[in-house]
Amino acid sequence: MKSMDGYSPIVFNDNDELLMLNQLLLPKEKLYVKARDVDSVCKAIKDMIVRGAPLIGIVAAFGVYLGVRECASKDELLGRFNSAVECLSKTRPTAVNLFYALDRMKAVVEDKIDILPVYKLIKKLRATAFTIWEEQKQQDEKIGQFGANFLKGKRRILTHCNTGSLATGGIGTALGIIKTMHRNGMLDIVYVDETRPYLQGARLTAFELKEEGIPFKIVTDNSCGMLARYGLVDGVIVGADRIARNGDTANKIGTYCLATMCKRHNITFVVAAPESTIDRNIASAEDIPIEERSKTEVLNCGGVRIAPNGSEALNFSFDITDSELIDAIITEKGVYRYPYEF
Incomplete structure (x- = not known):
């Protein structure tokens, strides 16, 4: 994908796509890599297309959401959720923020799986990923x-x-x-x-x-x-x-x-x-x-x-x-x- 003005490391657009600034190409080129599934997110983290402990956590949270966003039942959601977490947890083992973000997403599933219908639980996971990102911005300041x-x-x-x-x-x-x-x-x-x-x-x-x-x-x-x-x-x-x-x-x-x-x-x-x-x-x-x-x-x-x-x-x-x-x-x-x- 072509470059954008500025240098936001990630963009999550209205089409449910995670756009990640390819940091391997900087400073020569500002190119965004598109991810619509958790496997693409795992690869981007492992290959250091995105890096930095806090950002890895934020990207992982969006990766979890992408892994479950098309689920139709709770059983399917739990299966895909666990697969997404397993994939993401193996990408960068030293960065604890990765596991912090995954634990935040796990807490949502554990707290809401018996309360919310599947489509609302998926929306909650999406919102939680944005919350983790917004919290990081405030913490940085x-x-x-x-x-x-x-x-x-x-x-x-x-x-x-x-x-x-x-x-x-x-x-x-x-x-x-x-x-x-x-x-x-x-x-x-x-x-x-x-x-x-x-x-x-x-x-x-x-x-x-x-x-x-x-x-x-x-x-x-x-x-x-x-x-x-x-x-x-x-x-x-x-x-x-x-x-x-x-x-x-x-x-x-x-x-x-x-x-x-x-x-x-x-x-x-x-x-x-x-x-x-x-x-x-x-x-x-x-x-x-x-x-x-x-x-x-x-x-x-x-x-x-x-x-x-x-x-x-x-x-x-x-x-x-x-x-x-x-x-x-x-x-x-x-x-x-x-x-x-x-």
Whole structure:
């Protein structure tokens, strides 16, 4: 499908079609991929056409709806619902927002299956997906406000991966804070980690910052030490894919390196995420599953082979940042400080 003005990561149109901005093609091309069934949604999440923990949850909720929207009986609905949830739950195991959204949809079915006729239950599931999306937009705004206040005076910010509109459907979490700071005249420059191997920073964060008119410079992932040594960075803001009860945080690979560098150079290190990213069912990082992706993502860059034939690779998609390295975790409810007891 042809591109649209702006860069909303998803559109759900009046024809019951989920349109997903293909983030693999950004910034060169703004192309929307159309989905009318749950299998297409599962593939889009797994292939990273859409990504970002909060957005994955929102898209999954719409995927559940697409999986059941043509059901004629309750038995058929339950069967297709369970199949949809099973398919979606296997797409990105580290992102807890995925399971949060699926649990929200499960709660609707469990509460209403014996009360509502099938067509009304289907409408309720559709409405719940929109509610999850709208709630995320509101949460992003609050995170932005809390984060901007906490980081007052920190005018040179480094961020990792992409945590903006393309990751949440709102203004973003970590990038939402940056946008709020810019809006309030509190920001001088943003340093953007390129974020290998998918280059979400160089492609997506830079794309959003350019669209917003925010000054930025792209840096290699391993430049953080020199930026810190030369005193060019006042604060680092990152997102999260899962936060344990003790504050241990799983985020895009490279986050742990940033956190340890910040501790060494006394730079403020902040995690920004909605409350739904906090997994209160797990005690620490030991219980967080870490997704490993295909070695081809490391051995190739931009579709071009960069490693010798026969090379092996290890491709952790996420790493763990210990809670004691995090100066603050900021959600829509406010600013949490170490030690964390969620």
